[in-house]
Amino acid sequence: MKKVFYLYKSGILKCQDYSLILETKTSVDYIPIEQLDTIICFSEVTLNKRCLSLLNKKKISILFYNFYGNYIGRFTPKEYINGKILLEQVHAYEDFDKRLYIAKTILKGSLHNMLSLVKYYRKKGKEVNGIIDELEKCDSEIVDCNSIESLLLIEAEAKAKQFYYKLFDIVINGEDFMFEKRTKNPPENEVNAMISYGYAILYGIYLAILDRSSLFPQISFIHSLSKNSDSLQFDLADVMKPILIDRLVLRLIRKKQITKSHFDWKDNKVCFLNNYGIKVFMKEFDILMQSTIEYHGKRYSYHSLISKEIHQLSEYLKGNLKTMHPFIFKW
Numbered sequence: 252m253k254k255v256f257y258l259y260k261s262g263i264l265k266c267q268d269y270s271l272i273l274e275t276k277t278s279v280d281y282i283p284i285e286q287l288d289t290i291i292c293f294s295e296v297t298l299n300k301r302c303l304s305l306l307n308k309k310k311i312s313i314l315f316y317n318f319y320g321n322y323i324g325r326f327t328p329k330e331y332i333n334g335k336i337l338l339e340q341v342h343a344y345e346d347f348d349k350r351l352y353i354a355k356t357i358l359k360g361s362l363h364n365m366l367s368l369v370k371y372y373r374k375k376g377k378e379v380n381g382i383i384d385e386l387e388k389c390d391s392e393i394v395d396c397n398s399i400e401s402l403l404l405i406e407a408e409a410k411a412k413q414f415y416y417k418l419f420d421i422v423i424n425g426e427d428f429m430f431e432k433r434t435k436n437p438p439e440n441e442v443n444a445m446i447s448y449g450y451a452i453l454y455g456i457y458l459a460i461l462d463r464s465s466l467f468p469q470i471s472f473i474h475s476l477s478k479n480s481d482s483l484q485f486d487l488a489d490v491m492k493p494i495l496i497d498r499l500v501l502r503l504i505r506k507k508q509i510t511k512s513h514f515d516w517k518d519n520k521v522c523f524l525n526n527y528g529i530k531v532f533m534k535e536f537d538i539l540m541q542s543t544i545e546y547h548g549k550r551y552s553y554h555s556l557i558s559k560e561i562h563q564l565s566e567y568l569k570g571n572l573k574t575m576h577p578f579i580f581k582w
Contacts, residue, residue, distance in 0.1 A: 253288040254541070255456060255554070257533055259526075264298040266305050284309050289459040291452065293318060293529075312459040319523050320448040322455060327462045336465040339568045344470055351399055353472045353564070353575070358408055360490040360577025362390050365415045368493045371582045377421050385414040408473075408489075415493075422501050427511060437521040441514045442500065444522040445532060449496035450488070452536065457484040457557060464561050466568075487560060494580045495553060499532075499539055508535065546578065 262275035264282075271282040273296070282290070284305070290313040306313060307328045315323040343349040366386050373379050389411040396402040412433070419430035419442060430442040438444040458481055461468045471482035473489075503509040513528030524532060543550045551559065556578050566572045 254286055255289045255291060255459075255537070256282060256287050257537070258282075258290055258292040258296070259294050259529070261295040262297075264296050264302050266301050269305070271302070271305060284311060287311055288463070289314065289456065291316065291455055293320075310463065312462055314455045314459060316451065316455070320451040322451060325458065325462075330462070333465045336565065336568065337467055339570075340467055340470045343568050344472060347398070350472050351397075351402070353567075354399060354402060354486075355393055355396065356575045356577060357473060357486055357490060358393050358402070359390065360579065361408070361493070362386060362393065362411050363577075363579045364490060364493040365411060366390075367580045367582065368498055369415065369418050372418060372422055374582065377418075379418060379421060382414050382417055386411055389414070419497075419501065423504055428504055437517075438523070439520060440522050441509075441511070442504070444514060444524055445500045445503070445509070445528075446496060448524055448529070448532065449500060449536065450492060452533075453488050453492060453496055454484045456540075456554070457488045457561070460558050460561055461487075465565050466561065487557075487564070490560065490577045491553070491557065495536075495539065499536060503532065503535060 258273065260273060260275055260280065262273045265272050265274055271284045273280045273282060287309075288311060290306075290311060292313060292315050303326060306326065310328045312325060312327050314325040317323060343353065366383065369379050369382050369386065373383070389407050392410075393402070393407045396407070416430065416433050423430060423442070428441050431440065433446070434440070434443045435447050438447045458468060461481075461484060466483065468481040468483045471486045474482040474485045508531055509528065513525060513531060514522055515525040516522055540553050543552050546556065560578060563572065563575055567575050
């Protein structure tokens, strides 16, 4: 499985001997493009058409973020549009039953992974039975919904997250950090800063894989089409966020791998990871993404599981699968 390369140094991206290098004021770094399918860039870089041509030839996407982890834009290798799958995706969006089935499947996958994480901490002796009861009620409400409108109206996802996020302060237990509530745009404390940063990275990985799939990122089934031009990434990433980002954030805090010194503040109200914090977070995130687990009798990296989830939706839309089964983590 090819990897994601995270670029933090500023400089000039150049082609050299059919390979890619980053030239800075003090060094020349070789980028192993044969091993990559995505480059996520947080730095100031300059590149030319020759460089883009090589990325296109090697089918490597490059996504650009600012220092705070906010997505700016991307370069995607040229792909010929599959008109048939576009029509199937549009038809699924307009088809009452299909859209409802896809939306409920994704929401249930997300909710069950929230439950998995909460139950993991119950095994660790945390008092979380009340959270589990409320999440199970939300699960029943999703099952009982018979229309997209009612699914959105009951706000089962928002309600579930309201209870789920209570887990954070129970686990953190006031040791250096507090979560209090979910805040974003901007994050108002260290825990929210890590969550927002992690979610942004995960969205980028989903988007890069979607670009290489036959699916169209612009057509989603839960999130509004009007809010963002690439809303399908938000639908699909919800399934894995509890397992990949939330779990990692709590682990970094519990093991004291992240401290107050890894954060900076802007105007005393906007919190963000500094360079040292980003290095710690991304090192552990990359290790997690490349680690493997057994699923249906085979071993997969989490990166491979994301590709598998996207492929499953594509096959369902094409009519090659009758049902969808999102990845559910079990401890």
